[in-house]
Amino acid sequence: MEKNSNLIYYEGCGRKRRTEVGPKSEDCMNPDSAVIAAFKVFQQELDTKHDKYERLVKISRDVTIESKRTIFLLHRVTSVPDVEEILNEADVKLDSVRQKIGQIAEELRGEDLHQFHRAFTPGIQEYVEAVSFHHFIRHRTLVSLEEINARLVFMRENKGVGEVTCPGPCVLTFQITPTDYLLGVADLTGELMRMCISSVGNGDMDTPFQLGGFLREIHDGFSYIGNTGPYEVSKKLHTLRQSLGKVEDACYTLRVRGSEIPKHMLADVFSSRAAHLDPDDAMA
Amino acid sequence: MSKREDEGCGRKRRTEVGPKSEDCMNPDSAVIAAFKVFQQELDTKHDKYERLVKISRDVTIESKRTIFLLHRVTSVPDVEEILNEADVKLDSVRQKIGQIAEELRGEDLHQFHRAFTPGIQEYVEAVSFHHFIRHRTLVSLEEINARLVFMRENKGVGEVTCPGPCVLTFQITPTDYLLGVADLTGELMRMCISSVGNGDMDTPFQLGGFLREIHDGFSYIGNTGPYEVSKKLHTLRQSLGKVEDACYTLRVRGSEIPKHMLADVFSSRAAHLDPDDAMA
Numbered sequence: 001m002e003k004n005s006n007l008i009y010y011e012g013c014g015r016k017r018r019t020e021v022g023p024k025s026e027d028c029m030n031p032d033s034a035v036i037a038a039f040k041v042f043q044q045e046l047d048t049k050h051d052k053y054e055r056l057v058k059i060s061r062d063v064t065i066e067s068k069r070t071i072f073l074l075h076r077v078t079s080v081p082d083v084e085e086i087l088n089e090a091d092v093k094l095d096s097v098r099q100k101i102g103q104i105a106e107e108l109r110g111e112d113l114h115q116f117h118r119a120f121t122p123g124i125q126e127y128v129e130a131v132s133f134h135h136f137i138r139h140r141t142l143v144s145l146e147e148i149n150a151r152l153v154f155m156r157e158n159k160g161v162g163e164v165t166c167p168g169p170c171v172l173t174f175q176i177t178p179t180d181y182l183l184g185v186a187d188l189t190g191e192l193m194r195m196c197i198s199s200v201g202n203g204d205m206d207t208p209f210q211l212g213g214f215l216r217e218i219h220d221g222f223s224y225i226g227n228t229g230p231y232e233v234s235k236k237l238h239t240l241r242q243s244l245g246k247v248e249d250a251c252y253t254l255r256v257r258g259s260e261i262p263k264h265m266l267a268d269v270f271s272s273r274a275a276h277l278d279p280d281d282a283m284a
Numbered sequence: 285m286s287k288r289e290d291e292g293c294g295r296k297r298r299t300e301v302g303p304k305s306e307d308c309m310n311p312d313s314a315v316i317a318a319f320k321v322f323q324q325e326l327d328t329k330h331d332k333y334e335r336l337v338k339i340s341r342d343v344t345i346e347s348k349r350t351i352f353l354l355h356r357v358t359s360v361p362d363v364e365e366i367l368n369e370a371d372v373k374l375d376s377v378r379q380k381i382g383q384i385a386e387e388l389r390g391e392d393l394h395q396f397h398r399a400f401t402p403g404i405q406e407y408v409e410a411v412s413f414h415h416f417i418r419h420r421t422l423v424s425l426e427e428i429n430a431r432l433v434f435m436r437e438n439k440g441v442g443e444v445t446c447p448g449p450c451v452l453t454f455q456i457t458p459t460d461y462l463l464g465v466a467d468l469t470g471e472l473m474r475m476c477i478s479s480v481g482n483g484d485m486d487t488p489f490q491l492g493g494f495l496r497e498i499h500d501g502f503s504y505i506g507n508t509g510p511y512e513v514s515k516k517l518h519t520l521r522q523s524l525g526k527v528e529d530a531c532y533t534l535r536v537r538g539s540e541i542p543k544h545m546l547a548d549v550f551s552s553r554a555a556h557l558d559p560d561d562a563m564a
Binding site for chain 2: 050054057058061065
């Protein structure tokens with residue numbers, strides 16, 4: 001809604017200044033003056049820019065929704081025996097997301113990326129989260145920004161203007177900014193925490209410890225950045241600490257108390273322990 | 285984000301349900317099949333919600349552009365031309381609302397209400413502004429709904445088909461109407477200030493009386509209505525205050541100031557004390 005009110009303020013000022021400019025002693029404006037003509041040009045420019053921004057917001061919403069559905073699909077790997085099938089299904093979904101990102105790249109061709117960055121940044125962060133989750137499940141490592149950008153290369157028919165046309169199809173790339181990559185990785189940690197808890201509930205005793213070490217390394221990396229990065233990074237660092245805490249609690253429960261509890265009751269232990277004091281501690 | 289929790293819970297419960305002593309689920313159990321049905325339902329619902337949000341954004345943008353167009357009536361001599369241009373734009377907005385009505389056919393309106401309510405409020409604002417400029421009265425909810433009737437080819441299912449085209453209506457809820465009228469008052473305040481800047485001495489007083497009546501109406505509702513109404517009542521009081529300040533300046537100080545300097549007076553008076561008052 002804030003975007004809309006910026007839109008109204010911008011356009012309102014553009015049009016209202018046009019009505020207030022002009023000699024105040026006359027009751028009507030001279031429609032042929034150079035100033036009015038200049039404002040008409042401004043009006044066209046602003047309308048085109050806002051329409052492009054709106055199209056980018058719509059594409060970005062589609063990217064977000066499809067990436068979120070991919071992440072939900074990937075969460076199922078903890079409970080089905082056939083991991084490869086789910087990974088391949090997720091690959092198909094991620095390819096359709098890449099097609100949408102190709103549309104974003106098409107809209108941004110020849111434009112200043114930073115004027116429209118806020119339109120598509122939520123979608124790109126969700127995409128980074130989905131791709132890195134997929135990569136982690138397959139390879140147990142963190143995908144790098146270069147690897148992500150290497151997949152975002154599109155072949156397009158050239159629609160050049162004037163003489164600046166290259167013959168035949170040309171290559172369009174979409175570069176994800178380091179900030180979006182960082183914020184996507186921070187969201188990834190939340191998903192990894194969720195995967196850890198559900199894998200414990202399914203009786204997997206190794207994944208939590210792997211994840212704990214991995215999350216600790218990501219946390220250390222973010223602590224290096226600390227307060228020097230964009231402000232969203234500081235907020236996500238706080239959430240990251242909480243996620244790391246939950247994973248470490250899970251590892252503690254498994255290691256220290258794990259021998260006492262049969263596998264099929266582990267899920268109950270995890271759902272109840274966060275809420276109240278352990279009665280054994282109270283009695284000791 | 286509740287959308288995400290909904291789907292996440294739906295899918296994750298599916299993985300946690302099932303005998304905990306086995307390592308894999310039985311894919312043919314009745315519970316899994318039931319959850320697959322839930323998955324389809326939820327996905328359809330969320331996709332429809334998303335389509336409605338997109339249409340509503342288009343309605344909002346087109347309505348706002350209509351309102352900006354209508355603000356120009358204070359400074360051009362040909363009011364009819366602008367009103368006709370605005371009519372054309374509002375017709376295209378009505379086409380979009382027809383699409384919303386099409387999506388909502390056979391659905392529970394209240395499940396999707398939050399998707400399209402911003403667009404509908406902007407439309408009410410634009411239509412009532414247009415009606416006020418032409419007739420100097422407030423358009424009623426019945427009049428607005430009477431324009432929102434669409435002819436559609438019938439796509440009925442099974443035996444419940446009526447032969448030939450059928451009529452599709454979109455009913456704006458009283459809440460959306462109220463909130464749209466509250467937004468209208470902000471636009472009227474803006475029109476008042478710009479008309480003073482253009483030398484018009486009658487419109488501010490008309491608008492002042494009109495806004496006072498709307499304000500009294502909203503005060504009758506007070507705290508008994510939806511909570512957004514209370515917030516808009518606060519903004520309405522401020523708008524009414526600005527219009528009344530404008531009328532005061534015109535009436536009490538208007539004889540002293542030549543017409544072409546009125547705009548300067550209005551832009552500066554709000555910010556600091558009048559030096560005459562300080563010296564008196």
